[in-house]
Amino acid sequence: MNKFEKYIQENKQKLEPDQIDAKVWLSIENEILRKSKKSYSFFIKTLAAAAVILVGTLLMYGSLFKPKQDIEARLIERYNLGEYKFTQQVSLKEKELSTLSIPKDKLADFQILLQQLEFLNGQFQDYTDYIEQNGYQEFIGNQIINHYKSKIKLLDKIQSEIEKINYYENKIPSNSEKVEINI
Amino acid sequence: MKIKFHQTARRLKSTFKTLILLVICLGASENLEAQSKKVYEKEMPVAKGVTIETNVPTDLGFEMHGTMVNDNTKDRYIVSGKNGDQRLNISKELNIHTWDKQSIKQEVTIDAHLEDNASAKALLESLKIEFNGNANGHVVIDANMNIKKFRMNNGFLKSDECYIVLDNGRKHKINRIEIKTVLYIPKGANLSIEGKRNCTILLDDLEGDLELILSYAEVYGKSVNRVKGNLNYCYNVIFENVNHAEINAINSHIEIASVKHLEVGKQKISNRCLAPSVQKYMKSNSFQNVFNIDKVEQLSVLETANDEFNLKEVFIMDVLESAYSQYRIDVLHNVLNFSAKNSDLKIMKVAKGFREINLNNTLSEIYLDVEDGASYMLNIPSKNYLEYDLNQKFKAIENASGSLKSYEVGEGKQKGVIYINCDKCQFNIS
Numbered sequence: 356m357n358k359f360e361k362y363i364q365e366n367k368q369k370l371e372p373d374q375i376d377a378k379v380w381l382s383i384e385n386e387i388l389r390k391s392k393k394s395y396s397f398f399i400k401t402l403a404a405a406a407v408i409l410v411g412t413l414l415m416y417g418s419l420f421k422p423k424q425d426i427e428a429r430l431i432e433r434y435n436l437g438e439y440k441f442t443q444q445v446s447l448k449e450k451e452l453s454t455l456s457i458p459k460d461k462l463a464d465f466q467i468l469l470q471q472l473e474f475l476n477g478q479f480q481d482y483t484d485y486i487e488q489n490g491y492q493e494f495i496g497n498q499i500i501n502h503y504k505s506k507i508k509l510l511d512k513i514q515s516e517i518e519k520i521n522y523y524e525n526k527i528p529s530n531s532e533k534v535e536i537n538i
Numbered sequence: 539m540k541i542k543f544h545q546t547a548r549r550l551k552s553t554f555k556t557l558i559l560l561v562i563c564l565g566a567s568e569n570l571e572a573q574s575k576k577v578y579e580k581e582m583p584v585a586k587g588v589t590i591e592t593n594v595p596t597d598l599g600f601e602m603h604g605t606m607v608n609d610n611t612k613d614r615y616i617v618s619g620k621n622g623d624q625r626l627n628i629s630k631e632l633n634i635h636t637w638d639k640q641s642i643k644q645e646v647t648i649d650a651h652l653e654d655n656a657s658a659k660a661l662l663e664s665l666k667i668e669f670n671g672n673a674n675g676h677v678v679i680d681a682n683m684n685i686k687k688f689r690m691n692n693g694f695l696k697s698d699e700c701y702i703v704l705d706n707g708r709k710h711k712i713n714r715i716e717i718k719t720v721l722y723i724p725k726g727a728n729l730s731i732e733g734k735r736n737c738t739i740l741l742d743d744l745e746g747d748l749e750l751i752l753s754y755a756e757v758y759g760k761s762v763n764r765v766k767g768n769l770n771y772c773y774n775v776i777f778e779n780v781n782h783a784e785i786n787a788i789n790s791h792i793e794i795a796s797v798k799h800l801e802v803g804k805q806k807i808s809n810r811c812l813a814p815s816v817q818k819y820m821k822s823n824s825f826q827n828v829f830n831i832d833k834v835e836q837l838s839v840l841e842t843a844n845d846e847f848n849l850k851e852v853f854i855m856d857v858l859e860s861a862y863s864q865y866r867i868d869v870l871h872n873v874l875n876f877s878a879k880n881s882d883l884k885i886m887k888v889a890k891g892f893r894e895i896n897l898n899n900t901l902s903e904i905y906l907d908v909e910d911g912a913s914y915m916l917n918i919p920s921k922n923y924l925e926y927d928l929n930q931k932f933k934a935i936e937n938a939s940g941s942l943k944s945y946e947v948g949e950g951k952q953k954g955v956i957y958i959n960c961d962k963c964q965f966n967i968s
Contacts (some may be wrong), residue, residue, distance in 0.1 A: 471819075494754070509826070516862065516901075
């Protein structure tokens with residue numbers, strides 16, 4: 356042990372400060388925190404930028420955030436099917452039908468026609484899925500036109516059957532509660 | 539200074555020339571392609587009574603990304619790339635000729651455009667017709683030979699990149715391909731055709747059985763012994779003469795000039811015709827179809843909902859379950875048994891020699907025009923609400939039970955019977 360080491364050993368108590376100044380500690384702690392915040396905020400900013408790019412890409416190329424009910428309107432507009440005024444006809448007929456009601460005891464028989472309406476809607480969904488996967492193709496456009504013609508014909512049929520039921524209901528009331536068919 | 543300027547100008551000029559040459563060479567190489575046309579033929583003897591299964595030309599697999607235009611004309615299915623250049627051209631028609639030979643033959647014409655002669659040679663050598671057998675002992679034909687898929691992709695900075703993928707997984711880069719298929723089968727063979735995409739089937743006389751499992755197809759047949767059709771959205775299914783037809787269909791248009799026995803809605807349409815998303819809505823065996831039949835000896839409607847029947851001439855007709863369907867018959871010759879709900883019936887002429895019309899229905903309009911000179915009894919249950927007017931030729935008959943109102947028409951010895959059990963109906967008879 357040399358002289359210097361011996362001196363340190365002997366005067367160790369005197370050389371060490373009794374208490375570290377609290378201000379010093381705080382400033383040290385704040386400095387550490389500031390550095391850590393700096394790196395944390397950099398991480399957040401990078402993540403946010405990546406998220407913005409991802410969302411932008413999805414909005415540009417996909418229809419992830421487009422509601423399903425918009426698909427019909429977009430198809431009509433995109434592929435010039437608007438001239439047929441299909442959607443207007445369908446919504447007008449559906450609106451008319453929504454105000455009509457039939458005796459509850461006739462509702463079960465009516466399900467056959469309502470299920471056919473669901474079938475047509477399911478078929479339309481299949482067409483839109485096809486277009487999203489493979490792009491628009493003219494034969495799908497023809498099938499969509501055919502779909503609308505069938506749907507309009509079916510809605511007309513439903514309306515005429517409701518009128519027929521209610522014609523006889525007025526002649527010979529069944530006393531059955533009247534219910535809406537909920538199209 | 540002046541010399542330096544000239545040297546720089548010369549260098550620039552020569553660089554520009556080189557660039558122009560490069561561009562011309564590149565352009566020329568783009569336009570260079572090899573075109574190869576080949577007719578593939580294969581004939582194979584088959585046993586008598588063999589069943590042949592085939593798909594349709596448009597059933598080729600597709601894998602496409604990018605910009606494309608599809609031109610689905612009456613006879614061609616065309617896919618064009620981003621600049622409107624045709625890449626795939628399939629003849630939608632599947633001509634099926636029948637012959638007296640006891641063999642099957644397939645003829646496929648391929649017209650392919652590829653980058654160079656070596657690629658064209660490689661493609662044409664890889665293509666082949668194969669007739670396979672399946673577990674049921676049927677002979678299986680692929681309308682597109684061993685081509686399984688057409689793949690095309692392009693992008694903003696990428697021109698069309700097209701491939702033909704074969705059943706062994708091998709890919710061939712192509713610029714354009716045209717495919718046309720013709721089949722020859724024995725007259726007495728049984729034939730099954732399955733297809734999901736638009737196609738037109740042209741069929742000669744067939745003495746065997748025909749099975750159709752089709753969506754979005756058109757079928758033009760002549761004489762067929764038996765046909766079983768599972769038809770989904772088939773716009774035109776037209777036959778001249780059929781001995782026995784069973785049709786289970788959705789939203790299709792069926793036309794037969796003459797059929798001995800026609801069964802409608804015997805069972806649900808095959809799920810192979812339907813997208814999985816709509817299978818759960820299949821509650822009826824037959825719906826939203828139009829049947830235009832010129833002459834049917836026996837019509838059995840087993841289950842129908844919201845179909846339309848236009849029959850010019852029918853001899854015997856049995857309707858077992860019908861809801862919301864409509865029937866228009868020009869001439870009914872013999873018997874009608876009709877059990878339905880909400881199904882309108884209009885018979886323009888009930889032949890004077892008819893035997894029986896037995897009708898159970900609700901909420902419908904019934905119109906019968908019975909031929910002059912017919913003798914018959916008309917029975918109407920009293921319990922029903924039925925709106926009708928009878929003219930003077932209907933003579934009321936005393937009925938002991940009181941539950942039936944009976945009328946007599948004509949004085950002939952052999953009398954037909956009409957029984958109208960229809961609640962909440964309008965009945966018109968003349």
